[in-house]
Amino acid sequence: MSSVEPLKARRLYLLLRDRILSGEARPQTRLPSEPTLAVDYGVSRVTVRRALDELEREGLIERKPGSGTFVSGKTAVAPMVADFSNVFTHLVEMGRRTGVRLLSFGYVPPTPALVEDLKLEAGERVQRSVRVRLIDGQPFSYLVTHVPERIGISYSEADLASTPLLELLERSGLAAERASQTIGAALAGPEVAAALDLEIGAALLSMTRVVYEPSGRGIEHLQALYRPDRYSFHMDLVRTGADGARRWAPVELSRPADPQAPILQKRRPKRAQPQRRTAR
Amino acid sequence: MSSVEPLKARRLYLLLRDRILSGEARPQTRLPSEPTLAVDYGVSRVTVRRALDELEREGLIERKPGSGTFVSGKTAVAPMVADFSNVFTHLVEMGRRTGVRLLSFGYVPPTPALVEDLKLEAGERVQRSVRVRLIDGQPFSYLVTHVPERIGISYSEADLASTPLLELLERSGLAAERASQTIGAALAGPEVAAALDLEIGAALLSMTRVVYEPSGRGIEHLQALYRPDRYSFHMDLVRTGADGARRWAPVELSRPADPQAPILQKRRPKRAQPQRRTAR
DNA sequence: CACTATTTGTCCGTATGTATG
DNA sequence: TCATACATACGGACAAATAGT
Numbered sequence: 001m002s003s004v005e006p007l008k009a010r011r012l013y014l015l016l017r018d019r020i021l022s023g024e025a026r027p028q029t030r031l032p033s034e035p036t037l038a039v040d041y042g043v044s045r046v047t048v049r050r051a052l053d054e055l056e057r058e059g060l061i062e063r064k065p066g067s068g069t070f071v072s073g074k075t076a077v078a079p080m081v082a083d084f085s086n087v088f089t090h091l092v093e094m095g096r097r098t099g100v101r102l103l104s105f106g107y108v109p110p111t112p113a114l115v116e117d118l119k120l121e122a123g124e125r126v127q128r129s130v131r132v133r134l135i136d137g138q139p140f141s142y143l144v145t146h147v148p149e150r151i152g153i154s155y156s157e158a159d160l161a162s163t164p165l166l167e168l169l170e171r172s173g174l175a176a177e178r179a180s181q182t183i184g185a186a187l188a189g190p191e192v193a194a195a196l197d198l199e200i201g202a203a204l205l206s207m208t209r210v211v212y213e214p215s216g217r218g219i220e221h222l223q224a225l226y227r228p229d230r231y232s233f234h235m236d237l238v239r240t241g242a243d244g245a246r247r248w249a250p251v252e253l254s255r256p257a258d259p260q261a262p263i264l265q266k267r268r269p270k271r272a273q274p275q276r277r278t279a280r
Numbered sequence: 281m282s283s284v285e286p287l288k289a290r291r292l293y294l295l296l297r298d299r300i301l302s303g304e305a306r307p308q309t310r311l312p313s314e315p316t317l318a319v320d321y322g323v324s325r326v327t328v329r330r331a332l333d334e335l336e337r338e339g340l341i342e343r344k345p346g347s348g349t350f351v352s353g354k355t356a357v358a359p360m361v362a363d364f365s366n367v368f369t370h371l372v373e374m375g376r377r378t379g380v381r382l383l384s385f386g387y388v389p390p391t392p393a394l395v396e397d398l399k400l401e402a403g404e405r406v407q408r409s410v411r412v413r414l415i416d417g418q419p420f421s422y423l424v425t426h427v428p429e430r431i432g433i434s435y436s437e438a439d440l441a442s443t444p445l446l447e448l449l450e451r452s453g454l455a456a457e458r459a460s461q462t463i464g465a466a467l468a469g470p471e472v473a474a475a476l477d478l479e480i481g482a483a484l485l486s487m488t489r490v491v492y493e494p495s496g497r498g499i500e501h502l503q504a505l506y507r508p509d510r511y512s513f514h515m516d517l518v519r520t521g522a523d524g525a526r527r528w529a530p531v532e533l534s535r536p537a538d539p540q541a542p543i544l545q546k547r548r549p550k551r552a553q554p555q556r557r558t559a560r
Numbered sequence: 561c562a563c564t565a566t567t568t569g570t571c572c573g574t575a576t577g578t579a580t581g
Numbered sequence: 582t583c584a585t586a587c588a589t590a591c592g593g594a595c596a597a598a599t600a601g602t
Binding site: 285286287288289323324325326327330344345346347348 | 588589590591592593597598599600
């Protein structure tokens, strides 16, 4: 009973939903007509209708015959916004909104890449744990963590399910002094898709972080995958250094010194899109 | 007239290509067998073969009958890595590797979101420009910029095609003092897909940045969309403040690129020996 | 040297989504 | 809205090549 799904329609549905939920297509505004959408996205009108049907079923749009299709004012669930410069995930702030599920835990031989990133010695094994973070009961991040075995033994599996890893490491007397982060994008494989309640091939935000102790050896390697509709990174910067150097430093999140501070926790990135008219 | 494209096969192809180009699947390693892939990704073997055919055609994999499918040592084009804390896109570093195409330019009434973000006054219009950045002749970013009209008039359309916007603003005597950035993900619409040489619905890295002058008014609103295979954000952090505060500050960009990191590969529920074809 | 297990390569008929009118 | 034509996707089955026992 492997019924095949309407793939093109689903893709278009996802695209339009993304536009609506991201706030690009604002409530009460009219969507392009069905024939226009069909031409724009290179599909038939039947496919467009299928996508719109789905959106209508979810209450995201309202169709008025003879008039057009309109974005309804349905609000999306507030996504989570993280301060990019804050390496610690502070449970205090997250509070009871978030939870953690420990999917797997064990000690494995490291891959070559891990040896390089963590500067492991020959034969040294790593502790590998896979966790899923939830917000309001909904999964939003998939975390694969690798820690050198000599460090990993300082806490238990149960600790990991309740306490942020970096906090555990600190309690063990380890000093996290330097960190290195890279943000990119990736596609969801079967495991991740299942864990994050997505379909295979969905787009994800990815972050790779390596934390080092003063000696320069790595103490944590984290590969995180986020649902972009539920998580994004944010950073406020101020100009520093009168030496003409174009340096910018992050500012505190908690203290919005300026009443006009531009941060709003709930704001999501807008995806701009040239509505009309392309130039070549 | 080929009316329908192989969507599932294409998706699987993109997924596997992502794994290979990102370095997760390392050269010379063996991919899971076709039946295994079919089960893992919930498609038929025929579909798996189509995806592998495409990869083989591009030389990313080598198939050895009876033996398996192997990742060939073909190196991906080095993607661009940006220092996240550096608001300025320094042409100096980018040098001649990069180029800019100005797609559109003009003055338009602002959207409600823009009014809010830039703190525009009633009736104030904005200058809107759409640019595409190229690296080695290949497009990697799609930039939609909005600038208040009172500021935009200080430079010409030609300037914009050759000089970074923030530099132009500085020359006009404007002080960029604070900035606010959000990174997320988005899906490619028709225009962006065409501009970035992608297909509609492809995943993109998105960044929204608003730059403020000391008075608190916005002087630039940038919506950037990046091809994740050609661009990513990087940041090195050091611990600051012995006051126990968990502050981290960015340091100078030292090393070029961390190859993108590990995602998990589905393990077979069978009795698997240390076959270890996992991620890195 | 065979025997076995697993892999890729090739074929089939069937079912269903998509485009067209 | 409906019906038709076509391409894709599916689940088989079987052959050939490879590697390990």
